[in-house]
Amino acid sequence: MPVTLKDIAAKSGFSVTTVSRALAGYNDVSQNTRSQILAIADELGYQPNQVARQLQKQSTNTVGLIMPARQDFHDDFFSVLFKGIIYTAAQHNFDVLISTTQHGEAEMEAYRRFAGGNRVDGLIVARTYRDDPRIEYLKSIKHPFVVAGRSALGHGSDFAYIDYDxxxxxxxxxxxxxxxxxxxxxxxxxxxxxxxxxxxxxxxxxxxxxxxxxxxxxxxxxxxxxxxxxxxxxxxxxxxxxxxxxxxxxxxxxxxxxxxxxxxxxxxxxxxxxxxxxxxxxxxxxxxxxxxxxxxPIYELGEMLTDLLIQLIADSPTDTVQRLLQPxxxxxxxxxxxxx
Amino acid sequence: MPVTLKDIAAKSGFSVTTVSRALAGYNDVSQNTRSQILAIADELGYQPNQVARQLQKQSTNTVGLIMPARQDFHDDFFSVLFKGIIYTAAQHNFDVLISTTQHGEAEMEAYRRFAGGNRVDGLIVARTYRDDPRIEYLKSIKHPFVVAGRSALGHGSDFAYIDYDxxxxxxxxxxxxxxxxxxxxxxxxxxxxxxxxxxxxxxxxxxxxxxxxxxxxxxxxxxxxxxxxxxxxxxxxxxxxxxxxxxxxxxxxxxxxxxxxxxxxxxxxxxxxxxxxxxxxxxxxxxxxxxxxxxxPIYELGEMLTDLLIQLIADSPTDTVQRLLQPxxxxxxxxxxxxx
DNA sequence: GCTGGTATCCGAAACGTTTCGGATATATAC
DNA sequence: GTATATATCCGAAACGTTTCGGATACCAGC
Incomplete structure (x- = not known):
C-alpha cells in the first residue's frame, strides 16, 4: 500500500498527468495547483516508485559489478576497487548493483541478467580472462561497459579499458x-x-x-x-x-x-x-x-573506471577510451x- | 532494441500471453508450441526485462545496503560485512544494491529511494545511531529490514537485529x-x-x-x-x-x-x-x-543478517528475531x- | 466579434511483464 | 445426440511512471 500518483490525483482532484508534471517541475502547471499537489504528496509521504520510473525511462541510473565468489574474497583488490566504484557512482547519483558468482556459466547468467535484463545502465568488468566470454557478450549486445585490465598479451583489446602496466x-x-x-x-x-x-x-x-x-x-x-x-x-x-x-x-x-x-x-x-x-x-x-x-592505486582505478563508464552511458562515445597507467x-x- | 516477448510472439505467431507462459513453464501450453517458442527465444537471444518483471511482481529479489561515505572507508568492518552479505544473498538468488552517503539528510534520502521507492525488498542497516531516524522510517513504512547492532543502551530495540555483546x-x-x-x-x-x-x-x-x-x-x-x-x-x-x-x-x-x-x-x-x-x-x-x-566474526554476521532478512522478506514474521552473540x-x- | 496566443490541464499510450478470466476446439462419457 | 471434461490458447487489465498530443478557457489585439 505505498502511495502512488493515483492516490495524490484522487485526493487533489487533478489528473495523474498533472500530478506527475507538478512534481517533476514542469511549468505548465499553475503555482496554485503545484503547491496543493506538493502539500498532498508531502502529507501522504509520496515516494516515486523507482522501478516504474526505470521501466518508462528505460534507464536505471545504476551500474553493475559482478564479483568472483569466495576464494578471492579475502583478496583486498575487490574490496578497494569496489569502494572506489560506489563512492564515485554516488557522486554521480548512480547506485551500484552487485552480485557474486563462481567463474563459469553462473557468471555469464549474472551478466545476462544485469545487462540483457536491463537492470543496469552499464557494467564494470574486472579480472579479465583470456578470450573473456563476458566481454564478447557485452560487445554483442552493445551494452556499455568498461574493463579493469586488458585482454591477454597479444590478443586485441577493442573495448574501453583502464589498466596498470x-x-x-x-x-x-x-x-x-x-x-x-x-x-x-x-x-x-x-x-x-x-x-x-x-x-x-x-x-x-x-x-x-x-x-x-x-x-x-x-x-x-x-x-x-x-x-x-x-x-x-x-x-x-x-x-x-x-x-x-x-x-x-x-x-x-x-x-x-x-x-x-x-x-x-x-x-x-x-x-x-x-x-x-x-x-x-x-x-x-x-x-x-x-x-x-x-x-x-586500486581505489583510484575504481574511481576512474566509474567516471569513464558513466560518461560512456551519458553520451555514446565516438572512440573507445583505453588508458594504460604506470604503477x-x-x-x-x-x-x-x-x-x- | 533488446528483444521482448512481443518480438517472440510476432515471430512465432502466438500471443504474448502464450509466449510468456511457455517460457515460464506453465503446463497449459502444448509441448509442440513450447518448443517452437523456446527455439525462437533462444535464436533471438531473449533476455527477460527484469525491471518490467519487478514492476509487475512488485518484488525485486534484491536487498539494499547503504554504507557511510569516505571517512569510514578504510575501516575493514564494512568490507567484510559486505562480503558476507553479497555472498549469502547470491546463495538465495538475491542481488545487492548499494549506495554510499554521508550521515544526514542525504542518507535518509537514499533510504527513501531504496525502500519507499521499491528498489529493494529489504534493507540491512548497520552502524546504528542513538534514536536512529533510518530505523524509525523503515518501521513507519513497514519495509522489511534487519539491523547490525542495537539501539543505544537503555533505548528499546523493537526491531529485528543481530549484535555482538x-x-x-x-x-x-x-x-x-x-x-x-x-x-x-x-x-x-x-x-x-x-x-x-x-x-x-x-x-x-x-x-x-x-x-x-x-x-x-x-x-x-x-x-x-x-x-x-x-x-x-x-x-x-x-x-x-x-x-x-x-x-x-x-x-x-x-x-x-x-x-x-x-x-x-x-x-x-x-x-x-x-x-x-x-x-x-x-x-x-x-x-x-x-x-x-x-x-x-563480521563475515558471519553478514551471513546471518542476510539469511534473516531474506527469511523475513519471504514470510512476514510473527515475532521479531533478536540475537545477541558472544564475541x-x-x-x-x-x-x-x-x-x- | 473574431483571431491568435498563452496558461493550464488531461486522456491515452507506452515501457515489458504477468495473470485473470474466459474462449475455442477436441475428446470422453452417457 | 447432448453434456461434460480437458487441452490449448488469448484479450485485456494491471504494475506506476512519463510524455505526446491535444483540449479548454481566458486574454489581448484588431
Whole structure:
C-alpha cells in the first residue's frame, strides 16, 4: 500500500498527468495547483516508485559489478576497487548493483541478467580472462561497459579499458632486485587463466633478460592470490630452490604470505631473502618489515573506471577510451640493503 | 532494441500471453508450441526485462545496503560485512544494491529511494545511531529490514537485529589486562554518536568496577575508527597519562594505530604497554606483535543478517528475531606476559 | 466579434511483464 | 445426440511512471 500518483490525483482532484508534471517541475502547471499537489504528496509521504520510473525511462541510473565468489574474497583488490566504484557512482547519483558468482556459466547468467535484463545502465568488468566470454557478450549486445585490465598479451583489446602496466612494474621490481645484487629471483604468479598473469610473467622475463640472467623454469610457481596461498607457494619455491635470495609475489597478499614463509624457515626477510609484492595495499606498508611493492592505486582505478563508464552511458562515445597507467615501485625494508 | 516477448510472439505467431507462459513453464501450453517458442527465444537471444518483471511482481529479489561515505572507508568492518552479505544473498538468488552517503539528510534520502521507492525488498542497516531516524522510517513504512547492532543502551530495540555483546567483550578484555597486573588502562572509544559506543564504554567501566579500580576520565579518548586516528589518539592518551600500561582500541584498526604510536615512543608493545583491540580482523593476527583482540566474526554476521532478512522478506514474521552473540577474547602477544 | 496566443490541464499510450478470466476446439462419457 | 471434461490458447487489465498530443478557457489585439 505505498502511495502512488493515483492516490495524490484522487485526493487533489487533478489528473495523474498533472500530478506527475507538478512534481517533476514542469511549468505548465499553475503555482496554485503545484503547491496543493506538493502539500498532498508531502502529507501522504509520496515516494516515486523507482522501478516504474526505470521501466518508462528505460534507464536505471545504476551500474553493475559482478564479483568472483569466495576464494578471492579475502583478496583486498575487490574490496578497494569496489569502494572506489560506489563512492564515485554516488557522486554521480548512480547506485551500484552487485552480485557474486563462481567463474563459469553462473557468471555469464549474472551478466545476462544485469545487462540483457536491463537492470543496469552499464557494467564494470574486472579480472579479465583470456578470450573473456563476458566481454564478447557485452560487445554483442552493445551494452556499455568498461574493463579493469586488458585482454591477454597479444590478443586485441577493442573495448574501453583502464589498466596498470604491470609488465613494466614487475620489470622494474626485478631490476631493483638485480641492482641490489640478486640473481636468483623466484616469482609467484597469479592463476594462468587470468589475463594479467601473462603481463607479469613477461615483465619478469624482461627484467631477467635485461640483466643477462638466464630464466629458470624452476623459479616459477603459480599461486591463488591469497595470503595462505602465498605461504604455501613460497614454501614450495624455497624447498625446491635453496639458492633463491629473492621472491616476487605477484600481489601483495601472496608476498606477505611469502614473508611469513621465509620467517617460518628461520630466515630474515630483507637480510637473507628479499621479498617484493604488487598492489600497494595498506597492509604492505604496515607489515614487519614493510613490504617493497609495485603500487597500483586500486581505489583510484575504481574511481576512474566509474567516471569513464558513466560518461560512456551519458553520451555514446565516438572512440573507445583505453588508458594504460604506470604503477610505481615503492622500495621498503623487505628488499633489504644492497648486497655488495 | 533488446528483444521482448512481443518480438517472440510476432515471430512465432502466438500471443504474448502464450509466449510468456511457455517460457515460464506453465503446463497449459502444448509441448509442440513450447518448443517452437523456446527455439525462437533462444535464436533471438531473449533476455527477460527484469525491471518490467519487478514492476509487475512488485518484488525485486534484491536487498539494499547503504554504507557511510569516505571517512569510514578504510575501516575493514564494512568490507567484510559486505562480503558476507553479497555472498549469502547470491546463495538465495538475491542481488545487492548499494549506495554510499554521508550521515544526514542525504542518507535518509537514499533510504527513501531504496525502500519507499521499491528498489529493494529489504534493507540491512548497520552502524546504528542513538534514536536512529533510518530505523524509525523503515518501521513507519513497514519495509522489511534487519539491523547490525542495537539501539543505544537503555533505548528499546523493537526491531529485528543481530549484535555482538560488545559490553561483555570489552569487560573480558579489561579483566584480562587486570589479571596480567595492569591497573592503569586507557581506552579509545568510537564516536559517541554511534550506538555501540555506549556498550563498549559500559564494558570498560564494568571491568574496572569488578576489579575495584577507580574510573578516571583522563584515561578515555574518542577516536574516528581509522588507523591514523588510532595513532593520533593513542599519542594524546600517552602524553597525558605517562602512567598508562595498557590501551584498549575499540576497533582493531585503532588498536593497530595505537601499537604504532607506542612503538613511535620507543616503547615495546607487550613489554612496556599492552594493547588490545576489538573485531578480530585478519590484519590483527598478522601484526607484529600479533594483536590481542575481542573477536566478533563480521563475515558471519553478514551471513546471518542476510539469511534473516531474506527469511523475513519471504514470510512476514510473527515475532521479531533478536540475537545477541558472544564475541571471543583472543589473547596474543600484544598483551605481553603477566607482569608479576 | 473574431483571431491568435498563452496558461493550464488531461486522456491515452507506452515501457515489458504477468495473470485473470474466459474462449475455442477436441475428446470422453452417457 | 447432448453434456461434460480437458487441452490449448488469448484479450485485456494491471504494475506506476512519463510524455505526446491535444483540449479548454481566458486574454489581448484588431
Amino acid at each position: 604491470s609488465q613494466t612494474g614487475i620489470e622494474q621490481l626485478v631490476e631493483h632486485f638485480v641492482a641490489y645484487g640478486h640473481r636468483n629471483i623466484g616469482i609467484i604468479l597469479p592463476d594462468e587463466a587470468l589475463a594479467f598473469s601473462e603481463y607479469r610473467f613477461a615483465g619478469y622475463q624482461g627484467g631477467l633478460k635485461k640483466a643477462g640472467i638466464l630464466f629458470r623454469e624452476s623459479f616459477v610457481e603459480y599461486g591463488d592470490m591469497t595470503y595462505a596461498g602465498g605461504v604455501r607457494t613460497a614454501q614450495t619455491l624455497l624447498n625446491r630452490n635453496p639458492e633463491l635470495t629473492a621472491i616476487i609475489g605477484c600481489n601483495d597478499l601472496m608476498a606477505l604470505g611469502a614473508m611469513a614463509a621465509v620467517q617460518n624457515c628461520g630466515l630474515q626477510v630483507g637480510q637473507d631473502i628479499a621479498v617484493g609484492g604488487f598492489d600497494g595495499i595498506p597492509a604492505a606498508e604496515r607489515a614487519t618489515p614493510p613490504l617493497t611493492t609495485v603500487s597500483q 610505481e615501485l615503492i622500495v621498503r625494508a623487505s628488499s633489504g640493503q644492497p648486497r655488495r | 560488545s559490553q561483555t567483550g570489552i569487560e573480558q578484555l579489561v579483566e584480562h589486562f587486570v589479571a596480567y597486573g595492569h591497573r592503569n588502562i586507557g581506552i579509545i572509544l568510537p564516536d559517541e554518536a554511534l550506538a555501540f559506543s555506549e556498550y563498549r564504554f559500559a564494558g570498560y567501566q564494568g571491568g574496572l568496577k569488578k576489579a575495584g579500580i577507580l574510573f578516571r576520565e583522563s584515561f578515555v579518548e574518542y577516536g574516528d575508527m581509522t588507523y591514523a586516528g588510532g595513532v593520533r589518539t593513542a599519542q594524546t592518551l600517552l602524553n597525558r597519562n605517562p602512567e598508562l600500561t595498557a590501551i584498549i582500541g575499540c576497533n582493531d584498526l585503532m588498536a593497530l594505530g595505537a601499537m604504532a604510536a607506542v612503538q613511535n615512543c620507543g616503547l615495546q608493545v607487550g613489554q612496556d604497554i599492552a594493547v588490545g583491540g576489538f573485531d578480530g580482523i585478519p590484519a590483527a593476527e598478522r601484526a607484529t606483535p600479533p594483536l590481542t583482540t575481542v573477536s566478533q 571471543e577474547l583472543i589473547v596474543r602477544a600484544s598483551s605481553g606476559q603477566p607482569r608479576r
